[in-house]
Amino acid sequence: xxxxxxxxxxxxxxxxxxxxxxxxxxxxxxxxxxxxxxxxxxxxxxxxxxxxxxxxxxxxxxxxxxxxxxxxxxxxxxxxxxxxxxxxxxxxxxxxxxxxxxxxxxxxxxxxxxxxxxxxxxxxxxxxxxxxxxxxxxxxxxxxxxxxxxxxxxxxxxxxxxxxxxxxxxxxxxxxxxxxxxxxxxxxxxxxxxxxxxxxxxxxxxxxxxxxxxxxxxxxxxxxxxxxxxxxxxxxxxxxxxxxxxxxxxxxxxxxxxxxxxxxxxxxxxxxxxxxxxxxxxxxxxxxxxxxxxxxxxxxx
Numbered sequence: 001x002x003x004x005x006x007x008x009x010x011x012x013x014x015x016x017x018x019x020x021x022x023x024x025x026x027x028x029x030x031x032x033x034x035x036x037x038x039x040x041x042x043x044x045x046x047x048x049x050x051x052x053x054x055x056x057x058x059x060x061x062x063x064x065x066x067x068x069x070x071x072x073x074x075x076x077x078x079x080x081x082x083x084x085x086x087x088x089x090x091x092x093x094x095x096x097x098x099x100x101x102x103x104x105x106x107x108x109x110x111x112x113x114x115x116x117x118x119x120x121x122x123x124x125x126x127x128x129x130x131x132x133x134x135x136x137x138x139x140x141x142x143x144x145x146x147x148x149x150x151x152x153x154x155x156x157x158x159x160x161x162x163x164x165x166x167x168x169x170x171x172x173x174x175x176x177x178x179x180x181x182x183x184x185x186x187x188x189x190x191x192x193x194x195x196x197x198x199x200x201x202x203x204x205x206x207x208x209x210x211x212x213x214x215x216x217x218x219x220x221x222x223x224x225x226x227x228x229x230x231x232x233x234x235x236x237x238x239x240x241x242x243x244x245x246x247x248x249x250x251x252x253x254x255x256x257x258x259x260x261x262x263x264x265x266x267x268x269x270x271x272x273x274x275x276x277x278x279x280x281x282x283x284x285x286x287x288x289x290x291x292x293x294x295x296x297x298x299x300x301x
Contacts, residue, residue, distance in 0.1 A: 002030040002031075003028050003030070004027075004028060004029055004030065004197070004296065004297040005027075005028050005294055005295060005296045005297060006025060006026070006027055006028075006220065006222060006259065006294070006295040006296075006297070007025070007026040007027075007028065007049050007051060007292075007293075007294055008024075008025060008259075008261065008289045008290065008291060008292065008293040008294075008295065009021065009023075009024030009025060009026060009038075009042055009045035009046060009049060009051075009291065009292070010022045010023050010024040010039055010041065010042065010045055010291055011023070011261045011262065011263060011289045011290060011291055012039075012067065012262075012263065012265065013067060013204075013224070013226045013240075013262045013263060013264050013265070014067055014264070014265070015067070015265055016040070016041065017265050019290075019291070020263065020265075020290075020291055021039070021040075021041045021042075021045050021291050022039025022040045022041055022042070022066075022067045022068075022070070022071065023036075023037045023038075023039040023067055023068050023203070023261075023262060024036075024037065024038050024039055024041070024042035024045050024046075024071060025037060025201065025222060025261075026046070026049070026051055026055070026056075027150075027199065027201075028055070029131065029132065029150065029199075030131055032057045032058065032131070033051070033055040033056045033057055033058075034056075034057065034058045034059075034060060034150075035056050035058070035059045035060070035075065036059075036060050036061075036062070036148065036201050036203075036222075037060070037061060037062055037068040037069070037201075037203055038059065038061075038068075038069065038071035038072055038075050039066070039067045039068055039069065039070055039071050040066065040067070040070040040071050041071060042071030042074065042075055043071060043074040043075055043078050045291065045292070046075075048292060049292050049294075052082070053075070053078045053079045053081075053082040053084050054082060054084050054085075056075075056079065056084070056088055057086065057087075057088060057089070058088065058089050058090075058091070058127075058134075059072070059075070059088065059089070059090040059091070060090075060091045060092075060134075060148045060201070061090070061091065061092035061093070061096075061100075062093075062139070062145050062146055062147060062148070062201070062203040062204065063093060063096065063139075063141060063143050063144060063145035063146070063203070063204060064092070064093065064096035064099040064100075064143060065143065065204065068203060068204070069092075069099065069103060070103070072100070072103040072104070073103045073104070073106040073107070076103070076104055076115065077107070077109045079113050079115070080109055080110060080111055080112045080113050081109070081112075083112045083113065084113050087113075087114045087115075087116055088113060088114070088115050088116070089115075089116040089117075089118050089127070090115060090116065090117055090118065091118050091119070091120055091126055091134075091136070091148070092119055092120065093119065093120055093121070093143075093144045093145065093146055094119035094120060094121040095121070095143075095144045096143075096144070097119060100117070100119075120136045120146050122136075122138075123135075123136060123137050123138055123210070123213075124136065126148075130153075131152065132150045132151060132152050132153075132196075133150070133151045133153075134148060134149070134150055135148070135149045135150075135151065135214075136148055136149075137149065137209075137210035137211075137213050137214050138208075138210050139202070139203075139204070139205035139206075139208060139210045139211065140205050140206040140207075140208040140210070140239060141204045141205050141206070141239040142238070142239050145203065145204055145205060146210075147200065147201060147202040147203065147205070147210060147211070147214045148200070148201045148214075149198065149199065149200040149201070149213075149214045149218075150197075150198065150199045150200075151196060151198050152196030152197045152198070153196050154193050154194065154195055154196045155193075155194040155196065156177070156187065156191040156192065156193060156194055157191055157192050157193075157194040158173060158177070158190060158191050159190055159191055159192060162189065162190040162191075163190045166185050166189070166190060168182060168185065168190060176190065177191075194300060194301075195300070195301055197219045197297060197298075197300060198217055198218045198219050198220075199218060199219065199220050199221075199222075199297065200214040200215055200218045200220075200221050200222070200223075201214075201222045202214050202215065202221065202222070202223040202224065203223075203224050203262060204224055204226075204239055204240060204262070205224070205239060205240070205241065206235070206236055206239050206240070206241070207241065207245055207249070211223075211241075211249055212249060212252070212253060215249050215250060215253035215255055216253045216254070217253065217254050217255075218253065218254075218255045218256070219255075219256045219257060219297055219298045220255075220256070220257045220259060220295070220297050220298065221249075221250055221253070221255045221257070221258055221259065222259040222261060222289075223241065223246045223249070223250070223258070223259070223260065223261070224240060224241055224246070224260075224261060224262035225241055225242060225243040225245075225246040225247075225260040225261070225262065225263070225273055225277075226238075226240035226241065226242075226262050226263065226264050227240055227241070227242045227243075227264060228242060228243055228267060228272060228273065228276060229242045229243060229244040229245075229276050232245070242276070243260060243272075243273040243274075243276040243277050243280070244276045244277065244279065244280040245280075246258070246260060246277065247260075247276070247277035247278070247280035247281070247282035247286075248280045248281065248282070250277075250282050250284065251280065251281050251282045251283070251284075255282075255284060256284050256285060256298045257284060257285040257286075257287070257295070257297070257298050258277065258282055258284060258285070258286050258287070259287045259289055259295060260273050260274075260277060260286070260287070260288050260289060261289040270288045270290070271288070273288050274286060274288050285298065
């Protein structure tokens with residue numbers, strides 16, 4: 001049975017708090033696991049969330065500030081300790097190669113797993129398989145940063161009334177799906193396009209073209225909202241977003257489920273992020289993330 005959900009491992013920006021671990025986000029996409037931005041403590045948060053090293057197929061790092069990458073060393077060593085039987089691929093900004101190398105080989109351990117390094121240096125597709133295309137877009141932060149987006153190919157939804165009208169039933173339904181036509185009836189006549197799901201992960205950034213490109217038409221957008229709107233000048237100075245800015249991006253991009261995260265330790269009331277997001281005009285499903293939360297992707301349209 002396919003599962004598509006976001007497992008939130010940590011939600012703190014810059015420094016952890018008593019209630020928030022450093023960043024860490026595991027996307028379960030059918031049979032694959034994609035780990036985004038493993039900050040310090042990610043290995044332990046995975047244990048608490050019931051996630052194992054064997055669940056990982058891909059690691060995506062947006063940039064090399066510590067709250068988004070210091071957990072890499074522990075995660076990579078755990079992958080090797082557990083002798084994960086499949087290849088794991090790591091994506092990260094190519095400009096941070098020296099940081100990745102230091103984290104990968106921070107201490108002595110025995111390498112037992114094929115870890116493929118696939119650094120990112122430009123916008124566009126990074127990987128394609130039958131289930132999704134993984135894309136990257138450049139963001140605006142004091143160090144080079146990229147956001148990530150998964151796009152599922154469109155499929156087709158069979159229409160029972162049209163199938164019945166053409167007398168197509170039983171095994172013939174599978175046949176027309178496979179072959180594209182049956183006794184002169186094209187597949188398009190008895191089905192409609194089923195839009196593939198879209199997921200985007202946007203961390204530390206100011207507003208920029210990359211943010212909007214990543215968010216466009218997403219079923220779920222996981223996006224930083226480090227600051228509240230009254231601190232917008234700080235957000236711009238340090239390369240971050242406010243709750244209102246993130247919500248307006250989601251509103252304008254037609255996002256179905258908005259997940260706000262990466263909160264500054266200066267704020268103690270998480271409900272204020274939701275209030276400001278709603279005040280910005282976002283009317284879709286909204287989650288203010290907290291550690292160890294599980295958020296299912298919306299059902300297909």
